[in-house]
Amino acid sequence: MVSQNHYQLTESDLNNLKAWFSQYVQSFHSTDPIVQEALVLKEKHSLRVCNEIRNIGKELGLDDNNMRLAEVMALFHDIGRFEQYTRYQTFVDKKSENHGELGVKVLQQEKALAALDEETQELILKAISYHNRLSVPEDESAVCIYFSKLLRDADKLDIFNLVSTYYYVDHAERSAAVELDLPDLPEVSAEIMDSLQEGKMISMQQLRSLNDFKLLQMAWVYDINCQPTFQMIHERGYLKKIRDTLPASERIDQIYFGLLSYLKRNSGFSDPKQLCPI
Ligand SMILES: [Fe+2]
Known part of the structure; x- marks a missing residue:
């Protein structure tokens, strides 16, 4: 085409x-x-x-x-x-x-x-x-x-790369430019987790903490179009890298595994030239 x-x-x-x-x-x-x-x-x-x-x-x-x-x-x-x-x-x-x-x-x-x-x-x-x-x-x-x-x-793909490595940098060296001035609170908002599990879009206005923002970034896999991109995100382990910087929680695990299985499903097209969903 x-x-x-x-x-x-x-x-x-x-x-x-x-x-x-x-x-x-x-x-x-x-x-x-x-x-x-x-x-x-x-x-x-x-x-x-x-x-x-x-x-x-x-x-x-x-x-x-x-x-x-x-x-x-x-x-x-x-x-x-x-x-x-x-x-x-x-x-x-x-x-x-x-x-x-x-x-x-x-x-x-x-x-x-x-x-x-x-x-x-x-x-x-x-x-x-x-x-x-x-x-x-x-x-x-x-x-x-x-x-x-x-x-x-x-x-x-590059934002995934940036954020998945960035969260491992010492807090003092982080820049507000990347974090949108969000506070690094220990919790994740229930509203954000509900939206993700219901497959709803999250808006920037709903974000209350840096952890909310990390979940939003993981959910960007829903906005990926090309099979090779899914594959690269999967192979480079971006979702896992971001998940590992979030608190231990069963709900976050559920969300992570849900996103991971979506990623795996979409990495598996037989024709790499297929640009979904068009
Ligand atoms: Fe841009």
Whole structure:
């Protein structure tokens, strides 16, 4: 399906866009170490998402052109974060503005994609604006839905990596930028566990503690689309790593095993090119 699309992005386009990205990020350089640390966090995240999207894309059999398109989406998906942090000193969208939409505005204002044809620009901008929505609009074209889901998977894969290792870092070294300023209380809210066991979505407003946030992050497996991504999450043991930082509790175990069996079921498709659920 995606192999027959007409969107074009050459190797030299990709190299130019990578150069633009690093110059743009440099332009936000701050002498305040807290600000600089936050910006570097997002720069590194963006580059790792590029790697992850290539890892997933390879398993899905994307051709070179589609692989480059996917990589540009990954590179720019959080481009709004730099202006967001500089302007509002936070990565919390609720306290500032939607960073996906802001990213689209930045790319348009800076004319960063001007060398590409209009349809390709539009596809990239849409995938960026959908990367942090609750879900991808169903009335979009199949190609747009495909790339948007691929991008969301690559982004989550790196966030899983980040959070599953991050919780092992000494508390004093942790940064509020990652934890959304939530208190590290010993308990998990009953409301959050109820929602998870009933298969309901959890909203950010329901979160009361860092442990609630960890459970929410584990539940992101419900928002994964591609079989190779399920497999990578499983093989890398991300769920277990996060679960091991939560208190010993039978209910948390039940939730963990429920999520794990969902993950295993979805890792097992015979055709790795199957991008579910489309
Ligand atoms: Fe993002």
